[in-house]
Each structure stands twice: as structure tokens, then as C-alpha cells.
Amino acid sequence: MTNDEMLIREAIGEEAGQAVDPGTVLAALHGGRKPRRSRGLAVAIAGVAVTAGIAGVMIPLTASRGDEAGPAAANAATGAQGEQTILVLGLDKLVDEGQRPDSIMLLRAGADGSFRALSVPRDSRIDPESKLNMAYLKAGGGDKGAQATAAEVEKLTGVRAQHYVTVAMTDFPELSTAVGGVEVCLKKAVNDQLSGANLPAGKQTVSGEQALAFLRQRRGLPNGDLDRIARHQAFLRGLAARLATLEPAKLTALVDTVKRTVHTDAALDVLGLARRLTSQSGLTAATIPTDGSVDTPSAGQALAVDPVKVRKFTTEFFGNGPAPAGGGAPNGTDTRTPCVN
Amino acid sequence: MPDGFDQFVTDRLDRLLRYATAMTCDRYLAQDIVQEALLRAQRRWGRIGAMDAPYLYVQRMVTNEYLSWWRRRASRDVASPATTIAALTPPVGDPAVHHAERDAMRARIAQLPRKQRAALVLRYYEDRSDAEIAEVLKCTAGTVRSHISRALKTLRADNRVMEVL
Numbered sequence: 202m203t204n205d206e207m208l209i210r211e212a213i214g215e216e217a218g219q220a221v222d223p224g225t226v227l228a229a230l231h232g233g234r235k236p237r238r239s240r241g242l243a244v245a246i247a248g249v250a251v252t253a254g255i256a257g258v259m260i261p262l263t264a265s266r267g268d269e270a271g272p273a274a275a276n277a278a279t280g281a282q283g284e285q286t287i288l289v290l291g292l293d294k295l296v297d298e299g300q301r302p303d304s305i306m307l308l309r310a311g312a313d314g315s316f317r318a319l320s321v322p323r324d325s326r327i328d329p330e331s332k333l334n335m336a337y338l339k340a341g342g343g344d345k346g347a348q349a350t351a352a353e354v355e356k357l358t359g360v361r362a363q364h365y366v367t368v369a370m371t372d373f374p375e376l377s378t379a380v381g382g383v384e385v386c387l388k389k390a391v392n393d394q395l396s397g398a399n400l401p402a403g404k405q406t407v408s409g410e411q412a413l414a415f416l417r418q419r420r421g422l423p424n425g426d427l428d429r430i431a432r433h434q435a436f437l438r439g440l441a442a443r444l445a446t447l448e449p450a451k452l453t454a455l456v457d458t459v460k461r462t463v464h465t466d467a468a469l470d471v472l473g474l475a476r477r478l479t480s481q482s483g484l485t486a487a488t489i490p491t492d493g494s495v496d497t498p499s500a501g502q503a504l505a506v507d508p509v510k511v512r513k514f515t516t517e518f519f520g521n522g523p524a525p526a527g528g529g530a531p532n533g534t535d536t537r538t539p540c541v542n
Numbered sequence: 543m544p545d546g547f548d549q550f551v552t553d554r555l556d557r558l559l560r561y562a563t564a565m566t567c568d569r570y571l572a573q574d575i576v577q578e579a580l581l582r583a584q585r586r587w588g589r590i591g592a593m594d595a596p597y598l599y600v601q602r603m604v605t606n607e608y609l610s611w612w613r614r615r616a617s618r619d620v621a622s623p624a625t626t627i628a629a630l631t632p633p634v635g636d637p638a639v640h641h642a643e644r645d646a647m648r649a650r651i652a653q654l655p656r657k658q659r660a661a662l663v664l665r666y667y668e669d670r671s672d673a674e675i676a677e678v679l680k681c682t683a684g685t686v687r688s689h690i691s692r693a694l695k696t697l698r699a700d701n702r703v704m705e706v707l
Contacts, residue, residue, distance in 0.1 A: 205698055206666065212647035213667045217560035221573045226555060229577055230584070 285310045286519075288351045288362035289318075290337065301334045302350060302367075304433060307360055309519055318437065319358070319518055320430045320488040326495060326503035327353050335500065357508055358489065358515040382408035383439040385415060385432075386540035393421045404538055412436070427488065427504075428542040434486035435541045441484045490514050546591040547584050554597055555580075562604050564663045567652040571608075579603040601668075602678045605660055647697065654693050661689035 291304030307319045323334035331339075333353055340349030347365040355361045377383055386404045393399075398414035400407070407415050416436055422428035492505040555576070562572035583590055583600050590596050651659060657679060664670040664678060672683040679686065 205694070208644060208647045209651070209662065209694075209697065210666045211644050212651055213564045213663055215644060216567055216648055216651070217564040217663075217667060219569045220556075220559040220563040221569050223555045223559055226559065226573060226577055226580075227551070230551065230580055 284312050285364065286360060286362045288347065288354060288365040290347060290350060290365065290367045292367055302337050303334070304430070305333060305350065305354065307354065307358065307362060307515075308366075316441075316484045317519060318434065318484065318486040319515060320434060320486065321354055321357065322426055322430060322488065322491060322504050324426060324502065324504045325357065325489070325491065325506045326497065327357065330497060330499055332497070332500050332503045333357070357506060357511055359512040360515055360519065377412035377440075378408045380408075380440065380443050382406035383412060383436055383443050384538050385435050385439050386538045388540045388542060391418065391421065393418050395420050403540075407436075422542050424542070427491070430488050431541045434488070435539065437486060438484050439538065487514075487518055545587075547587040550587075550591070550596060550600075551580065554600070558600065558604060561601065561663065561668060562608070564667050565605065565656075565660050566608055567648075567659075575604055575607040579607050598674065598677065602680075605678050606680075609656060609660070650697055654696060658689045658693040658696075661686055662693045665690055 287308045287310070289304075289306040289308050290302035291306075292302055301323075303323055305321045305323055307321065309317045309319075311317070321333060323332065325333040327333050327336065333350070336349045336353045337346035340346045347367055351362045351365055384404065384406050387400055387402050390402045391398050391400050393414075396414045396418040397410065398418040400411065400415060416429070416432055418432070419425050419429045489506065489511045492507055492510075494502045495505045497503045558576050558580075559572060562576050563569050566572045566575070579600060583603060590599055593599055651662065654662065660679060661675055664675045670678070672686045675686045676683045679689075
């Protein structure tokens with residue numbers, strides 16, 4: 202046996218040693234249930250830009266810190282490239298059939314390390330019969346679904362995403378707890394039984410189940426899904442701020458969660474992205490302008506969108522100025538914790 | 543007296559989880575697919591349990607679950623920061639060298655195409671013959687040899703690149 206083969210054996214053995222405790226699987230088998238997946242279903246309603254944020258913010262942050270700490274720091278400067286636009290899809294379920302993106306975002310990583318997120322509501326009407334989030338499933342999901350969604354988003358916004366990232370929400374409460382909570386601010390106190398959101402008005406740090414409820418609540422908010430998107434963005438900004446101040450050891454502890462929830466197209470150079478994003482990267486978020494609810498013949502209520510307005514807004518937003526007026530829920534970078542619905 | 547399935551799980555669960563973890567490079571995904579495969583095997587245990595090699599059959603279910611899971615998903619995992627750091631950091635310092643080399647190898651294995659990785663794990667972790675691997679992967683022994691030789695070639699080529707860096 203060659204040295205290479207011995208090294209391979211050891212490496213595979215090391216990987217195998219990461220297996221979970223059989224006891225957890227035994228418990229699931231005896232319960233006759235699939236707890237991880239079903240929890241995924243329940244949790245995933247939160248859909249969410251949040252893991253999107255994790256994909257976009259946390260991995261680069263973690264990697265860039267590893268970079269600074271390691272001897273390869275000298276290479277850091279060589280990663281500078283042009284800007285990159287990534288389509289981020291927050292999927293509502295795990296692998297099982299019927300998967301749809303609940304949260305759809307264009308994420309632009311600027312060459313200067315800035316970071317802009319534009320939400321495109323899942324209910325945006327893309328033709329008289331369909332909403333944006335139907336494109337994914339129609340194309341068969343997976344890579345094809347992501348590409349089909351990217352094509353529809355391009356039609357709507359005029360921006361072509363070079364890459365995509367899909368995320369399925371599975372372990373959200375643990376994640377928010379692991380970072381030590383995320384600071385958000387509510388304009389009004391809420392108590393919604395459906396999502397379990399029971400939160401006071403004003404600035405607060407949410408984690409665990411309450412963070413999840415904060416992200417899930419759609420009922421009882423004047424603008425439904427649009428208000429929920431505003432919460433996703435607020436949370437994302439709070440998360441980015443939190444991650445920027447978190448010690449590296451804690452970040453590393455989150456790696457497992459990120460790794461199992463985030464998937465990308467093969468060409469996305471996460472490392473390259475990592476080299477240009479730093480903890481100083483700001484995050485600005487906004488939602489495309491929409492024109493109210495309309496009925497569709499077979500897809501229920503959709504949000505009317507005017508491609509001309511949307512394109513204009515998108516161009517201005519990605520033009521690196523402040524978030525333009527007219528869109529939903531602009532969240533500028535200036536206020537640290539803007540209050541939402 | 544425990545039924546055949548319970549006995550099978552008691553005997554084999556740990557090994558199956560390790561196998562799946564090595565193949566997927568993702569302990570939680572491994573947990574999901576092993577759980578899924580065992581739940582399905584349980585429903586058909588009358589037939590599976592009567593086979594000559596139930597373990598091989600269940601291992602094939604686990605492998606298929608992974609390969610088809612992949613077909614339904616985006617094409618690869620984001621390089622984890624662990625992988626990233628391993629790739630960024632050339633091994634330095636005497637006692638750390640071997641450990642770093644092994645971690646770097648782990649990172650490179652994680653980047654292999656899934657069938658090549660499955661074949662590699664069956665060969666170097668499960669010590670299976672070409673014919674057995676062919677049965678698990680539902681291909682010919684020739685294809686198995688080709689998967690493994692390609693994987694080895696990639697891992698060696700990467701090695702050279704690492705050394706130059």
C-alpha cells in the first residue's frame with residue numbers, strides 16, 4: 202500500500218468517526234418517526250433569508266478570519282475581483298417532494314466588501330397564471346429549479362445572478378441560540394398564537410424558538426408576507442452585526458449547521474468571496490416595489506409587479522447609493538437596529 | 543426474543559452510520575439517509591432479512607438514498623470553513639504535519655464526485671472487492687476500477703499542487 206493510500210484510509214476513517222451517536226437514530230427508529238425531517242418541515246415555514254444571510258455572511262466571515270489567523274493571510278488581497286450576484290433561495294421543506302422557495306433574494310457582494318440583499322417576494326406574479334415561487338418546482342427543483350428561478354428573477358429585475366445558493370431551514374432555533382441571540386426591534390408588541398410570537402415592542406435580543414417565531418409570523422401583520430420579509434431582513438442585519446463581533450471559536454462551532462443547510466452551484470467560489478468580505482462589510486437590504494394583491498385564475502392571490510418599476514428600483518439599489526424610496530421595507534445600513542412592523 | 547430487524551440494527555447501525563458519514567462527509571445528512579433507509583428496510587424486512595447478505599442490501603439502499611438525494615439537490619456543498627482553512631493553510635510545524643496532511647486529504651476527498659467517493663469509501667473503509675462495490679453502486683466492476691483510479695489520480699494531482707503552494 203502506498204503512502205497516499207494510507208493517508209486516504211486515515212482520512213476516511215477520521216471522517217467516519219464524525220458519525221452521530223447511534224442512540225439518536227435508535228430513538229427515532231423506535232418512535233417510528235423521522236424527527237429530523239419532520240422538524241425540518243415545521244421549522245422551514247420560516248423559510249427565510251436568514252440562512253441566506255448565513256450563506257452569504259457567515260461563511261465568508263469565518264473563512265476570512267481563518268485566513269487572517271493563518272499563514273495564508275498574504276493571499277487575502279489577491280481575492281479581490283469584480284462584484285458577484287448570487288441568487289439565494291430559502292426552501293420551505295427538506296428533500297421531500299413539493300419543495301418551494303419561501304424566500305428569494307438577490308445578494309450582491311460588491312468589490313469593496315459591501316453587501317446588498319434585494320428580496321423578491323415569493324408571491325410576485327410572473328405571468329397571469331403563476332407566482333415566482335412556482336418556477337422552482339415546475340422546473341423539477343434542484344439545480345434546474347434554481348436556474349429557472351434565476352431566469353424569472355432576471356426577467357423581473359433585469360439582474361442576472363451568476364450563482365445560486367439554496368438553503369433549507371432545519372436547525373434555526375439552535376443556530377440563533379448558538380450566536381447568543383440576535384438584536385431586533387419591533388414597533389409594536391405582538392402575541393400571535395399561530396407562530397408562537399410573543400414579543401414586546403422595542404429593541405430586544407431574540408434566540409431559539411422566539412427567534413423562529415419572529416421570523417415565521419405572517420398573520421396579524423398588516424402586510425402579511427411583505428412584513429415577514431421585512432423581519433427576515435431585520436434579522437439578517439442583526440445576525441450580520443452579531444457575527445461580526447463573535448469570537449472565532451464560536452463561529453467555528455456553527456460550521457456544522459451551515460454545512461448541512463447550504464448548497465451552491467458548483468462554480469460559486471466561496472473562497473474568493475471569503476477573501477474579499479470582512480467583518481467590516483455592511484449589509485443593506487430592501488424589497489422590490491409591488492403593487493398590491495391580485496387574483497390569479499389558478500394560483501390564488503399573487504402580488505402585482507410592474508417590471509419597469511422593479512428594474513428601475515433594482516438598478517438604483519445595486520447602484521450602491523442608499524436604498525431608494527418606493528420599495529418595501531428598505532433597511533439602510535446607517536441605523537444599527539431599525540424597528541420593523 | 544428480538545426480531546431479526548432489531549438484531550440487525552443493534553449489530554450494524556454504528557457501522558452504517560460511519561459508512562454513510564464517510565460517504566457524505568456530513569454527519570447529519572448521513573443520519574437522515576441511514577434513518578430513512580432503515581425505516582424502509584423495516585417495512586420489507588421479511589424479504590431483506592431472508593437474503594444472503596442483508597447488510598450489503600441495506601448498504602446499497604443507503605448509498606442509493608445519497609446518490610438520489612444528490613440528484614435532487616444543488617450540485618455541491620459549500621466548502622466548509624474547516625475545508626477552507628485546510629486548503630488555505632499549508633502544513634507547518636513538525637508534530638502538526640501529519641495531522642494537517644490528513645485533514646487536507648479529508649478536504650480533497652470531500653470534493654470528489656459522489657460516485658467516486660462512494661467507491662473510495664467502499665474500498666478503503668469497508669474493504670470491499672470490486673465485485674461487491676459494483677453491486678452496491680449498480681455498475682460493472684470495470685466502472686468501479688475506473689471510479690477508484692480517477693479518484694486516486696485526482697487526489698494525487700491535488701497533492702502535487704499543494705506541495706508547490
